[in-house]
Amino acid sequence: MSRYEAVIGLEVHAQLLTRTKAFCSCATAFGAPPNTQVCPTCLGLPGALPVLNGKAVELAVRTALALDCAVRQESIFARKNYFYPDLPKGYQISQYDRPFSEHGHLDITVEKKGAEAVTKRAGITRVHMEEDAGKNTHDRGDVSVVDLNRSGTALVEIVGDPDLRSADEAVEYLKTVREILVFIGVNDGNLEEGSFRCDANVSIRPVGESKFGTRTELKNINSFKFVREAINYEIARQESVLECGGKIIQETRGWDEKASKTFSMRSKEEAQDYRYFPEPDLPPLVITEAFIETVRSTMPELPVAKRARFVRDHKQTPYAAQVLTTHPEVARFYEEAGALHGDFVKVGNFVQGEVLRDVRTSGLSATFPVTASQVAELLKLVDAGDISGKQAKEVYGKMVGTSKTPREWVSELGMQQVTDAAAINTVCQRVVDANPKQAEALKTGKVAMFGYFVGQVMKETKGSANPQMVNDALKRILGV
């Protein structure tokens, strides 16, 4: 047991899913050829001015409300001044001492070994709006190149209180934030493309101490795995520094994926003085109570609420509810199919068992192998006894990527279930007659032999016989 306790606070930068940038009308689509989604404003040309994108404000407010933040009626934009080639104006438009929202919180589920999971509430210091920088690339030998397509893209920065105590909690916090942002449609949650980014402030202190230790800031860690590794590495590093009688230096550290180490980027002495001051090109941002109410009333359901509803109204297990909300589109698909079919548990099972395997998600969108109505219809055929559950899976496999209805597939595959009692009886009788030894064994108590007869009947009927009726007929003929 360590003598130390870790104190962790996370800063999340999330790109808002606006079609255009924060302060100009350039497109934000990812992957366009370099410097094609630019204009005088986001290129920082002399004389160009920023004009705030109203949609970005709406998505930012939605974010703040989802994190239970208080929204300030009048906030101001500020300039954060520093030189870097990916920052065309020489300053980033951000918010500083009067952000648009503050004082929120987030509930996370913390698993403890050998104990029941508990819910922990982590504070949200603030959520503010800012613009993204462009991107420098250093893969051409002597020269570096700059792509400004991303320059000016709208971001929210979510600053968390130093309430987290382990790398696991930090990862859980991040996953929860990401899930919320994706479910409310403000961010696509893509860590690899950098539309969801994280910095972690990490310090340690002796257990029982109430003052914070000196913190280091871990920058731009681009996967949950690396977040866990980097924080764990940093906690261990700080412990060994203190154990050896050393002092933690306040500094910014990066994560070296290859060496699995954090490394010093710059110390506090080298830290920049950003010379924040109110952005004179933008008037104060006024967010009225009416606007907040509009955003609140159009707020999509949060994942926690959705899961609770699936358990309460659809009688899903908590686990199933979790699986069915792995992505907002999956939840939507499940609910749509469930509503068409009527039995949410059956639909939920089928979605989990079959459909999910073939779903491809990309950001906020997802492609499904079949439509919700195809699933509902397919399961109705099973309910009606037209096909067996096993056949349903086979039909599903055929249906993937086609627009034919389940019924069309069933008739095309010749799968119409045999429900003619006389016909089933005939086949069963023939099978029993052909296997006297096995019939004898069954009668003398070898119960497992019953399955053998079922198998033989299904084989003869190429699986098209109604299994319940086969069971009934065999029992009668065999007298068991």
Place this chain on the structure above:
Amino acid sequence: MIEAFSIAELATKVQSGAVSATEVAHDVIARIERYNGRFNALVSVEPARILAQAAAVDQKRARGEALGALAGVPIAIKDAICTEGESTTAGSKILRGYAPPYDATVIAKLRKADALLTGKTNMDEFAMGSSNENSAYGSAKNPWDDTRTPGGSSGGSAAAVASRMALGALGSDTGGSIRQPASLTGTVGVKPTYGRVSRYGLIAFASSLDQIGPFATDVRGSARLLEVIAGHDGHDATSLNVPIDGYELACSASLKGLRVGVPEEYFAEGLSPDVEGSVRAALARLESDGCIITPIKLPHTRFAVATYYVIATAEASSNLARFDGVRYGLRVASPSLGEMYGATRDAGFGKEVKRRILLGTFVLSAGYYDAYYLRAQKMRTLIRRDFEEAFKKVDVIASPTAPTTAFKLGEKADDPLAMYLSDIYTLPASLAGVPALSVPCGADQGGMPIGLQLVAPPLQESRLFTFASAVERHYAPTLPTGVQ
């Protein structure tokens, strides 16, 4: 030819076809050839463009279409205002060769009004200066005496209008950069209410103070120009969404019974006796026209210079960060990124610009912000309140525009503080964001022009034009000697 006309007169001639825009263009080009060598007012002129614009105006008329309010009127443009495909350098080496890919909003509006844009005018680098001596192109000269300054920073625009190389010009005013040169060159210059004219396409000096405004040979011309360029712009979040008044109409309004406030703080040490005498005489004439002259107080005036030089330099230090050698303008090749930034900015910026970047960086620095920037903002509020209080009692405020007439080139070049004091009367209106205008009201013993400054409440530009027209009816300067 054009020297015989005012803006309104020339526009009427071109609209009626009595004079073609092409004739105007040829005359303008000839005048530029004749005078620009002497006055260095224009730093970039492309005769082919002037002729092409003129031809387009004439064709439009030939097609039977109505021509705009500035039909064929030659207008010179301060080099800080972006003109698509044309050199726009803000008087700085760091932008030598830079041609923007877009027109400023005011330029688009001038084009739509069928004006002839005659070229870019000389200015103090990034509008930082009061004498035009801080220009990468050398100083513009005062057409009334070419050994003297035309004022600054819009000195080139003022000199171009005073010498009739254009009948109107656009300048920008951050702390007096339109009014002071207008005063020193015997022209009319207007600094509109902050937000009245779009700043989109104006290379920023101090964003919370910068305003584009017109110069003209007469008050009515300046009113017409402002009417063309004013108005809300979706590209500028600080532009005001308020209808534009009929400024030209206001020129003939009566001022009987209106109250003129005279701030006693403005008539203090440093004011030249000739200027004071001329301004007081003009006020007496307004009184005889039926105005009521009242002394008023603007008690925080003495803090204006200090307040201005904190706020303006702070904003400038940030606004000028984009000139980093990465995307456009000068780049001095260097072994590392940091050295490239340093070498480029060292070679590209002049002395005064560097001085202000340093000052602005200092006042925003951690540990100094509260003592300087925040305090200056509070003082700015007090200065704004001075005007609010005063305007409860009077309709306009009148004062000298500048403490002296045009000084000799070189006279204050090595004394920044003395130079800063030449804007002492114009800074308060800039800090308060209220509209102000300079109109000629007399001349000193040496014949150098003297300007009267009028200040009005926010968005009350019409009052400025009403009063300035009255001043002008009593006194209108002739052409400078040596200019035909």
